[in-house]
Amino acid sequence: xxxxxxxxxxxxxxxxxxxxxxxxxxxxxxxxxxxxxxxxxxxxxxxxxxxxxxxxxxxxxxxxxxxxxxxxxxxxxxxxxxxxxxxxxxxxxxxxxxxxxxxxxxxxxxxxxxxxxxxxxxxxxxxxxxxxxxxxxxxxxxxxxxxxxxxxxxxxxxxxxxxxxxxxxxxxxxxxxxxxxxxxxxxxxxxxxxxxxxxxxxxxxxxxxxxxxxxxxxxxxxxxxxxxxxxxxxxxxxxxxxxxxxxxxxxxxxxxxxxxxxxxxxxxxxxxxxxxxxxxxxxxxxxxxxxxxxxxxxxxxxxxxxxxxxxxxxxxxxxxxxxxxxxxxxxxxxxxxxxxxxxxxxxxxxxxxxxxxxxxxxxxxxxxxxxxxxxxxxxxxxxxxxxxxxxxxxxxxxxxxxxxxxxxxxxxxxxxxxxxxxxxxxxxxxxxxxxxxxxxxxxxxxxxxxxxxxxxxxxxxxxxxxxxxxxxxxxxxxxxxxxxxxxxxxxxxxxxxxxxxxx
Amino acid sequence: xxxxxxxxxxxxxxxxxxxxxxxxxxxxxxxxxxxxxxxxxxxxxxxxxxxxxxxxxxxxxxxxxxxxxxxxxxxxxxxxxxxxxxxxxxxxxxxxxxxxxxxxxxxxxx
Numbered sequence: 001x002x003x004x005x006x007x008x009x010x011x012x013x014x015x016x017x018x019x020x021x022x023x024x025x026x027x028x029x030x031x032x033x034x035x036x037x038x039x040x041x042x043x044x045x046x047x048x049x050x051x052x053x054x055x056x057x058x059x060x061x062x063x064x065x066x067x068x069x070x071x072x073x074x075x076x077x078x079x080x081x082x083x084x085x086x087x088x089x090x091x092x093x094x095x096x097x098x099x100x101x102x103x104x105x106x107x108x109x110x111x112x113x114x115x116x117x118x119x120x121x122x123x124x125x126x127x128x129x130x131x132x133x134x135x136x137x138x139x140x141x142x143x144x145x146x147x148x149x150x151x152x153x154x155x156x157x158x159x160x161x162x163x164x165x166x167x168x169x170x171x172x173x174x175x176x177x178x179x180x181x182x183x184x185x186x187x188x189x190x191x192x193x194x195x196x197x198x199x200x201x202x203x204x205x206x207x208x209x210x211x212x213x214x215x216x217x218x219x220x221x222x223x224x225x226x227x228x229x230x231x232x233x234x235x236x237x238x239x240x241x242x243x244x245x246x247x248x249x250x251x252x253x254x255x256x257x258x259x260x261x262x263x264x265x266x267x268x269x270x271x272x273x274x275x276x277x278x279x280x281x282x283x284x285x286x287x288x289x290x291x292x293x294x295x296x297x298x299x300x301x302x303x304x305x306x307x308x309x310x311x312x313x314x315x316x317x318x319x320x321x322x323x324x325x326x327x328x329x330x331x332x333x334x335x336x337x338x339x340x341x342x343x344x345x346x347x348x349x350x351x352x353x354x355x356x357x358x359x360x361x362x363x364x365x366x367x368x369x370x371x372x373x374x375x376x377x378x379x380x381x382x383x384x385x386x387x388x389x390x391x392x393x394x395x396x397x398x399x400x401x402x403x404x405x406x407x408x409x410x411x412x413x414x415x416x417x418x419x420x421x422x423x424x425x426x427x428x429x430x431x432x433x434x435x436x437x438x439x440x441x442x443x444x445x446x447x448x449x450x451x452x453x454x455x456x457x458x459x460x461x462x463x464x465x466x467x468x469x470x471x472x473x474x475x476x477x478x479x480x481x482x483x484x485x486x487x488x489x490x491x492x493x494x495x496x497x498x499x500x501x502x503x
Numbered sequence: 504x505x506x507x508x509x510x511x512x513x514x515x516x517x518x519x520x521x522x523x524x525x526x527x528x529x530x531x532x533x534x535x536x537x538x539x540x541x542x543x544x545x546x547x548x549x550x551x552x553x554x555x556x557x558x559x560x561x562x563x564x565x566x567x568x569x570x571x572x573x574x575x576x577x578x579x580x581x582x583x584x585x586x587x588x589x590x591x592x593x594x595x596x597x598x599x600x601x602x603x604x605x606x607x608x609x610x611x612x613x
Binding site: 130134137141144148151152153156157159160161163164167168170171174175177178179181182187 | 529549
């Protein structure tokens with residue numbers, strides 16, 4: 001038993017409860033400080049866990065001391081902790097952006113933010129399929145509140161669609177979980193992996209149906225074509241820090257796909273091994289292409305970034321779909337890059353939109369921006385990251401994916417999609433950059449652009465996320481090594497199963 | 504016989520739920536989601552097999568036992584779907600107020 005494993009789940013839960021109880025007593029400043037400290041502590045816990053699992057050890061925590069497979073078990077392996085670290089870093093910088101004013105535009109922002117982290121941490125750490133459903137619901141309920149935070153007509157409409165489609169998704173999740181339990185008699189993921197291999201031929205049908213239903217739900221969460229239509233409106237109309245935090249939500253779906261694909265339906269699953277593989281690669285490539293077409297067609301910056309998120313899910317799942325150690329490692333390198341870049345882009349778009357007044361983030365020639373050199377420079381860097389131009393992390397991720405794809409039979413399709421969409425991305429980014437920064441009219445003499453030191457400070461969180469991407473470039477060697485070790489661990493589910501079931 | 508009847512009930516509930524969820528006004532959509540959650544709760548319950556008059560614990564004098572786990576799962580699912588229904592009702596009311604009508608896309612003419 002190692003209590004460190006449950007700490008990242010409990011810390012945001014208690015922080016949220018504390019913030020809720022003390023809301024009327026504490027001044028806003030203390031409230032914000034507590035929230036930031038809690039998330040910083042969460043980063044510390046993620047790093048502490050990373051140091052423990054780095055060696056390949058798999059930590060387990062039996063809730064209530066119930067022996068698996070009968071009780072719920074939390075499992076921290078390299079993949080879980082990697083996801084946890086990415087989430088907490090992204091959340092920290094999104095939170096720093098929100099304390100500049102977004103958080104007071106509605107009630108309970110910090111409480112919901114902490115509980116969103118509670119749900120995310122739990123979903124990454126749990127080793128039980130029904131418990132995964134519960135944590136999904138926790139983070140979704142918090143995300144509904146965060147999405148609607150601040151209110152507004154378009155936000156409410158996008159929120160309604162987001163809530164209804166996710167509720168339908170939850171129902172499908174329960175059908176899948178129920179069927180798996182009905183046939184296999186267990187919900188512990190390690191035990192499921194063992195039972196799937198032993199399933200008699202006459203029961204293969206229901207198990208396969210349940211598995212595909214499960215993947216369908218995860219694809220809905222990660223916005224894979226054709227289940228992506230909820231994402232652009234929801235992400236484009238919510239507030240900037242929330243959109244930045246939501247950059248991790250699609251990655252959660254990708255995490256769930258990777259986990260279930262390698263653990264339950266992995267190499268040892270007998271007749272059902274790799275049953276998703278025929279679907280995953282075509283859908284991932286299609287997501288990449290359609291997402292990038294959306295980027296080209298977008299008529300506002302936030303909408304464009306939302307489609308970039310869809311396209312990045314396509315790239316990520318393409319890497320995972322290769323199924324090889326190199327492919328999964330490429331995906332695990334690309335994942336933090338995609339999350340940080342999308343987060344930084346949303347925060348930057350907020351700064352740009354707030355300086356354009358009535359033009360907001362629409363692609364129309366507007367006013368010359370205040371701080372245009374700084375904003376333009378940051379936009380240039382984020383755009384390069386998003387489309388994967390060298391020498392930044394997007395390029396390294398795509399290069400690793402392409403290299404991993406070389407022995408794959410579908411290489412021409414993968415090559416064509418990744419390189420073609422990169423070109424489309426460059427064109428779209430060049431166009432939006434020139435509309436926003438070059439085709440602006442000089443302001444009239446009466447209203448010179450406002451220069452204000454406090455307003456450039458709001459760009460610090462976005463810059464922080466870009467520095468994290470830079471760190472991914474500088475320490476690409478160690479990160480790649482870790483990603484490869486993680487992929488190797490995922491492709492050997494026996495270790496995971498043994499760690500959970502033989503304590 | 505009992506299995507067929509329960510399966511039929513789940514099927515009808517699901518069909519109603521899907522149909523209503525695809526409607527264009529928020530009230531039928533909320534009802535549809537409720538129907539779907541009823542269907543899935545019943546479905547989860549039956550996944551422990553249908554047994555009558557058996558205790559949910561292993562006991563020496565009992566002839567058999569009912570699987571207690573699906574009952575715990577259903578309880579969790581009911582609580583969650585209850586909270587979600589409450590939330591989606593509030594959100595629909597808010598949408599009705601802000602968009603001026605109860606169409607899911609905020610259009611009045613449909």
